[in-house]
Amino acid sequence: MFGGGHGGHGGPVHGGPVFGTAMPAFSPQALTAYGLPALPGMPRGGNMGMLAGLPGLSMSAIGQAQAQAMAALGASGIRLSGQQHHQQQVGNVLLVSNLNEETVTPDALFTLFGVYGDVQRVKILFNKKDNALVQMTDGQQAQLALAHLDKLKLYGKAIRVAPSKHIGVQMPKDGQPDAGLTKDYSNSPLHRFKKPGSKNYQNIYAPSLTLHLSNIPANISEEDIKVAFEEKTGGAVQAFKFFAKDRKMALIQMASLDEAVSALIAMHNYQLGDANHLRVSFSKSTI
8 A cells, every 4th residue: 555565674775886895996986976074084995994003093983984985875865784784674665653543644754864864755644634645756765764753743743763674655545535644745946955965964963952044135133033923833933043144044042952843834835025935954063
């Protein structure tokens, strides 16, 4: 009903080449082909252990560099052999449960999960509306979304996010009851990660009280934005600050994490001017 059969959990994640031990030696300069920074001192073949004998380098520093390299590669859809096994088990479809069926919509899930990858389709189950399937572009993005959103409170309920056995989300057939609960977003202009090496990969953070705002028109004031957030979300704005060097960006802090999550969903792509739509993401900063 939901996909073309059952996806196995033991195979590799699709969506990018797999680099294994049989591959030619891996050059750090290859990172730049994917819009990623080359890591200085990374030996060919990716063997960080070779660096252990060099003066001034600890094994912990080497491990951190290796983790950073793998995370950067993973964000671009490349998987190296030796990554944690449970990450390889995640396909591109997630099962989301314990949703607030009175409030949740496909668009809300598209916006929230879209913080961590490009959502292709969303299906809220017709006969069990507190459950949904969310199809990401690839398994790496699904893994990011699962890691950041599982047990997050959304509209007053702690949602659960888990890998799904389905390999895709099918649109309803003609005459099949759906009530608008299944939506295709494959051509959405709101995808954050369409460009390889996008800077958005460097700004992926866990849900937070503080939200990062961008694309703010020059004629919009702090009061305009605070009023819009409170009217649209029903939440309370605790703090606000424009960026000193770029007034097109700002930070806004909500009273609770639940309110911040709801505010991101409600205000991302909110029209602030004739041609300006607000961009909202979670921030690691505080005000």
